Amino acid sequence: MTDSSVPTTGVEIRLASRPQGWPTHDNFEVAETPVPQPESGQLLVRNKVMSVDPYMRGRMSAAKSYVAPFEVGKPLDGGAVGEVVASASEKFEAGQLVLHSLGWREYALVDESQATTVSDEAPPNAYLSVLGMPGLTAYVGLMDKAEFSEGDTVFVSGAAGAVGSLVGQLAKLGGAKRVIGSAGSAEKVRHLTEELGFDAAFNYKDGPVAEQLRQAAPDGIDVYFDNVGGDHLEAAIAAMNDFGRIAACGAISQYNATEAQPGPRNMFQFVTKRLSMRGFIVNDHGHRKREFFEHVAPLVRDGKLHYEETTVDGLRNAPEAFLGVLRGDNTGKMIVNI
Numbered sequence: 001m002t003d004s005s006v007p008t009t010g011v012e013i014r015l016a017s018r019p020q021g022w023p024t025h026d027n028f029e030v031a032e033t034p035v036p037q038p039e040s041g042q043l044l045v046r047n048k049v050m051s052v053d054p055y056m057r058g059r060m061s062a063a064k065s066y067v068a069p070f071e072v073g074k075p076l077d078g079g080a081v082g083e084v085v086a087s088a089s090e091k092f093e094a095g096q097l098v099l100h101s102l103g104w105r106e107y108a109l110v111d112e113s114q115a116t117t118v119s120d121e122a123p124p125n126a127y128l129s130v131l132g133m134p135g136l137t138a139y140v141g142l143m144d145k146a147e148f149s150e151g152d153t154v155f156v157s158g159a160a161g162a163v164g165s166l167v168g169q170l171a172k173l174g175g176a177k178r179v180i181g182s183a184g185s186a187e188k189v190r191h192l193t194e195e196l197g198f199d200a201a202f203n204y205k206d207g208p209v210a211e212q213l214r215q216a217a218p219d220g221i222d223v224y225f226d227n228v229g230g231d232h233l234e235a236a237i238a239a240m241n242d243f244g245r246i247a248a249c250g251a252i253s254q255y256n257a258t259e260a261q262p263g264p265r266n267m268f269q270f271v272t273k274r275l276s277m278r279g280f281i282v283n284d285h286g287h288r289k290r291e292f293f294e295h296v297a298p299l300v301r302d303g304k305l306h307y308e309e310t311t312v313d314g315l316r317n318a319p320e321a322f323l324g325v326l327r328g329d330n331t332g333k334m335i336v337n338i
Contacts, residue, residue: 006046006085010035010106012075013318019060022256023326027060028319031075035107038088043098043110047082047338050103050315051128052322053162057255066281076104079133080338081124092117099127106315106338122300129162129333130300130307131293137249137282138166138225139292142174144285145247145278146223150175153217155236157181157204158227158252160188160308162333165196167225169305170296172197180216182209182232184328191331196306210235220244228253234264237275246277256326308332 009032016029038044056078059070070076080103084096089112092098098115102108118127129135141163142148154171158164159181168179181192181201192201200216213221213235222244224236229251236246254261269275299305310330312321315338325334 006035006044006107008035009033011315012105013315014075015060015070015072017072018062019256023057023060023323025319025323030316033105036109038086038109040088041112042088043084043092043112043115044086045080045082045098045100045102045108045110045115046085047080047103047106047108047315048097049081049124049128050318050336050338051079051133052318052325052334052336053078053133054250054252054255054325056322057326067283077101078103079128080104080108081118081127082108082338097124099132103336104315104318122297125309125311125333125335126300126307128335129309130166130305131297133282134162134333135166135296136285136289136292138163138170139296140282140285140288141225141247141249141280142167142170142223144288145280146225146245148174148176148223151177152222153178153180153219153241154223154225155180155182155213155217155221155239156225156227157232157236158250159183159192159198159201160331161227161328162307162330163249164225164227165192165308165332166305168192168198169196171223172199173299173304178217178219180213180221182212182228188331191308204232208235210238213239223247225249226251230254230261234266237264237266237269240269240273240275242273244273244275246275248277248279252326309335311335311337313337 014029019027097118100110100115156164156167160183171179178199181198182204189201192198202212209231220241221239224246227250230253308331318336
């Protein structure tokens with residue numbers, strides 16, 4: 001059955017062209033499209049909130065990667081939570097809230113196998129941030145890839161973002177000796193130390209990262225959670241203690257580069273210090289969702305794990321929200337209220 005309030009057309013955001021360097025509004029197209037009807041095993045979902053994330057920049061390129069690129073002339077996609085308004089599935093019924101991956105549009109036709117019911121125990125936004133992909137990314141990267149243990153000194157780059165802010169808090173809650181974060185403004189630095197409990201933080205725009213990290217971690221670091229790459233990675237290698245571990249999650253400093261960027265100049269320290277570095281993609285770790293949720297949901301419920309959101313209203317403003325993420329305008333997770 002279809003909700004009688006469903007219109008005949010809806011808005012979607014399409015990739016108009018592939019960007020060279022930094023994306024612009026010209027790379028996006030706002031289009032009206034007919035609202036489809038679900039066939040057997042499908043749901044029609046009216047999206048309420050959607051996510052914009054740094055990894056989407058890679059999908060705007062045609063280069064081969066771990067996930068298929070967006071297609072020019074077709075709507076983009078990404079995490080979203082919406083209400084089922086019509087169902088041709090025995091597993092879902094109208095009125096339920098579901099998490100799925102067809103954001104960037106008002107109405108999404110979702111296969112039942114690609115939808116997950118979300119509980120009303122938390123706001124829908126939480127399933128796009130602390131209880132969703134960013135939260136699982138932080139958990140898997142810190143616990144599995146960086147092999148965090150009590151007493152470690154942890155450095156997180158991009159620490160005021162959706163993932164980094166959770167990494168630092170999980171480390172503190174797990175008994176880290178010291179947690180240090182880098183961010184791109186004085187306000188974000190204050191947020192990390194005064195509101196999220198980081199022991200130290202610095203603005204990477206204030207001076208060389210290596211010098212600021214050395215001051216913040218005079219005894220070195222044991223774990224580095226890398227969201228930035230570039231000078232942050234080189235600085236972290238220099239500050240690493242013997243047998244230090246790096247979780248390579250992202251390299252946002254290089255996403256919009258038009259030429260190949262130089263790598264860290266101190267890679268031989270991987271040998272002398274016996275370091276390890278492990279890259280990962282969160283999609284490979286769906287089997288960790290249950291343990292992650294059991295560990296993190298109570299922390300959120302009890303107010304021990306804080307998550308920040310920067311919200312933008314209106315689907316038509318989603319491109320600007322996405323560009324804002326690449327500029328670092330957001331504190332915590334960037335959410336678009338559709």
